[in-house]
Amino acid sequence: MTSVLLNTLLAAGLYATMAYGLAIIYGVMRIINLAHAGVMMLGAYVAFALFTRFALDPFVSLVVVAPLFFLFGVVLYAAIGRRVAGAGATPSIESLLVLFGVWLVLQNFAYVIWTGDTQSILTAYTMKSIKVLGVRLGVPSVFVFLASVASLVFLNVLLKRTYLGKAIRAVTQNRDAALLYGVNANRISAVAFGLGSAFAGVAGAMLATLMAFTPDFGRSFLLKAFCIIVLGGMESVTGVAVGALVLAALENGLAAWTPVPTSLQDAVSFALLFVALVAFPQGLPGLFARFERRSAIR
Amino acid sequence: MKIAARLLWLAAAIFALAAPLFLERGSLNDLWNLAFAVILASAWNLLGGFAGQVSLGYSAFLGIGAYTTVLLSLKDVNPFVTLPLGALLAAVFSVVIGLPAFRLRGPYFTIATIGVAEAVRVCASTVEFTGGSSGVRMPAASFDFNTNYFAMIALAIVTVALAAWVKNSAFGVALAAIKQDIDAAEAVGVNSTRFKLAAHALSAAIVGVAGGLYAIDFQYIAPASVFDFRLSLSIVLMPIIGGVGTVAGPLFGALIVNTLQIKLLSMPALRDSFLFVYGGLLIVVMLFEPQGFVGVGRRLRRLVHA
Numbered sequence: 001m002t003s004v005l006l007n008t009l010l011a012a013g014l015y016a017t018m019a020y021g022l023a024i025i026y027g028v029m030r031i032i033n034l035a036h037a038g039v040m041m042l043g044a045y046v047a048f049a050l051f052t053r054f055a056l057d058p059f060v061s062l063v064v065v066a067p068l069f070f071l072f073g074v075v076l077y078a079a080i081g082r083r084v085a086g087a088g089a090t091p092s093i094e095s096l097l098v099l100f101g102v103w104l105v106l107q108n109f110a111y112v113i114w115t116g117d118t119q120s121i122l123t124a125y126t127m128k129s130i131k132v133l134g135v136r137l138g139v140p141s142v143f144v145f146l147a148s149v150a151s152l153v154f155l156n157v158l159l160k161r162t163y164l165g166k167a168i169r170a171v172t173q174n175r176d177a178a179l180l181y182g183v184n185a186n187r188i189s190a191v192a193f194g195l196g197s198a199f200a201g202v203a204g205a206m207l208a209t210l211m212a213f214t215p216d217f218g219r220s221f222l223l224k225a226f227c228i229i230v231l232g233g234m235e236s237v238t239g240v241a242v243g244a245l246v247l248a249a250l251e252n253g254l255a256a257w258t259p260v261p262t263s264l265q266d267a268v269s270f271a272l273l274f275v276a277l278v279a280f281p282q283g284l285p286g287l288f289a290r291f292e293r294r295s296a297i298r
Numbered sequence: 299m300k301i302a303a304r305l306l307w308l309a310a311a312i313f314a315l316a317a318p319l320f321l322e323r324g325s326l327n328d329l330w331n332l333a334f335a336v337i338l339a340s341a342w343n344l345l346g347g348f349a350g351q352v353s354l355g356y357s358a359f360l361g362i363g364a365y366t367t368v369l370l371s372l373k374d375v376n377p378f379v380t381l382p383l384g385a386l387l388a389a390v391f392s393v394v395i396g397l398p399a400f401r402l403r404g405p406y407f408t409i410a411t412i413g414v415a416e417a418v419r420v421c422a423s424t425v426e427f428t429g430g431s432s433g434v435r436m437p438a439a440s441f442d443f444n445t446n447y448f449a450m451i452a453l454a455i456v457t458v459a460l461a462a463w464v465k466n467s468a469f470g471v472a473l474a475a476i477k478q479d480i481d482a483a484e485a486v487g488v489n490s491t492r493f494k495l496a497a498h499a500l501s502a503a504i505v506g507v508a509g510g511l512y513a514i515d516f517q518y519i520a521p522a523s524v525f526d527f528r529l530s531l532s533i534v535l536m537p538i539i540g541g542v543g544t545v546a547g548p549l550f551g552a553l554i555v556n557t558l559q560i561k562l563l564s565m566p567a568l569r570d571s572f573l574f575v576y577g578g579l580l581i582v583v584m585l586f587e588p589q590g591f592v593g594v595g596r597r598l599r600r601l602v603h604a
Binding site for chain 2: 032080083084090091092093094095096097098100101102103104105106107108109111112219223226227261263266267270271273274277278281
């Protein structure tokens with residue numbers, strides 16, 4: 001029981017990090033960013049390159065990866081995102097397809113530089129584990145959790161305590177109203193795209209410390225990230241955290257208590273994505289709101 | 299113009315059917331590949347183009363068709379007899395998925411289809427009857443190139459003809475209405491779910507048959523080949539590059555993508571740049587000419603006439 005809980009918590013931290021990037025971009029621009037998978041993959045390879053070339057520890061390299069991918073995101077926004085950013089309430093299929101194209105280009109980029117071979121980052125502590133509350137946990141996954149918590153705290157402070165964060169939240173809630181109040185929505189969008197990419201890059205770099213990767217890596221995590229933000233109600237900050245916890249709990253619970261083979265685990269989260277999209281399009285918060293309303297009527 | 303276009307279609311069909319008389323095996327193989335691509339692109343276009351419901355999950359239907367054919371052939375059923383059953387199973391699956399998924403709009407539907415197709419792929423690699431990662435092989439001596447060639451060409455002709463008919467039928471008009479404004483379409487009495495389901499089932503059935511023919515030709519399939527995400531990707535890419543929502547577009551798209559593929563493969567330096575080309579084309583088309591090759595043609599014609 002404790003082991004399932006702890007593993008759920010560790011996985012949820014990473015999941016939340018990769019889902020937040022997607023949620024910010026969706027919230028501010030109403031873009032479903034399929035390139036997120038490509039950026040995660042690049043993040044993994046950049047951490048790999050820094051590790052093999054400069055012997056930089058993957059967790060230290062996050063300090064390089066985050067600003068690098070922030071810049072990457074801003075450039076990507078200026079080159080492509082700007083042209084497809086939706087003004088309406090619903091995202092357009094065009095933006096989805098364009099960013100799908102970006103994902104493919106990024107994948108090919110990685111193939112050319114790093115070939116299609118499976119790579120992994122092996123540090124001195126990759127195989128080590130520590131005991132927490134009587135449960136053996138891999139050292140890398142503990143580090144990943146700590147780094148995730150740090151980046152989530154950073155995001156929370158940014159969104160809640162700064163003018164920039166206020167502006168991001170304002171544009172997310174109502175772009176036109178934010179414009180009327182003098183928020184430069186275009187610049188906020190660029191920042192949001194940068195933040196989203198930075199989170200994707202960091203998530204990718206952290207994933208690289210946990211598992212082997214290829215240029216094709218990222219698709220299943222993209223789908224999981226979608227699953228999380230759909231569960232979380234697409235644009236709520238706490239919703240994403242809840243979604244990440246739910247998905248992580250489901251995966252770890254299935255692995256520990258049911259005979260479902262681990263190879264089927266991904267299928268469960270993909271199916272959950274489908275069910276979540278169809279059954280509660282407002283996410284879990286919407287579901288709770290519905291229950292509350294129902295009980296209030298009674 | 300209309301008559302000239304029709305004659306051109308007829309000439310292309312006759313050429314493809316008569317090709318075994320004067321072309322050698324290599325070129326026939328290229329034509330077979332082209333016909334396969336045309337079928338997938340045109341079938342996808344029925345739902346994705348005419349009705350504007352972009353699905354990234356068509357590999358599921360291809361895989362269902364392919365597996366139906368191989369698994370039944372292994373039980374001594376004539377492979378060509380299995381094709382209708384593959385079509386039926388693919389269509390049924392499309393309805394099962396479509397019933398809930400068509401409540402979603404635009405990109406949400408697209409994301410849901412990726413989820414379904416990936417879930418199907420993961421399940422197919424896990425269960426036993428698909429042969430897992432090692433795949434399954436057709437029974438020996440179940441392959442005759444000429445029969446398979448004619449079957450593929452015939453299916454391509456039927457699919458394109460069907461697309462042309464749908465486009466101008468009441469069914470096609472309803473799909474176009476759904477694409478333009480689903481609320482308005484509902485308001486004037488179009489049962490959008492029913493039409494979307496019908497288009498989905500029709501295209502899934504065609505892709506299912508194509509999957510069966512693919513299995514007969516390749517003699518060997520595995521979840522990693524017939525349920526591959528890259529298959530769904532190229533199925534979407536061809537109609538978009540050619541001109542989404544038109545009858546000729548998917549044909550041009552299939553021709554462009556196929557030619558590019560052969561050209562790229564023949565140049566060692568560019569062998570690994572498929573995704574650059576595909577992704578680049580997708581970006582350029584969506585940003586500058588959402589009507590694809592057909593749209594470029596229209597612009598040129600307007601320039602000439604002006």
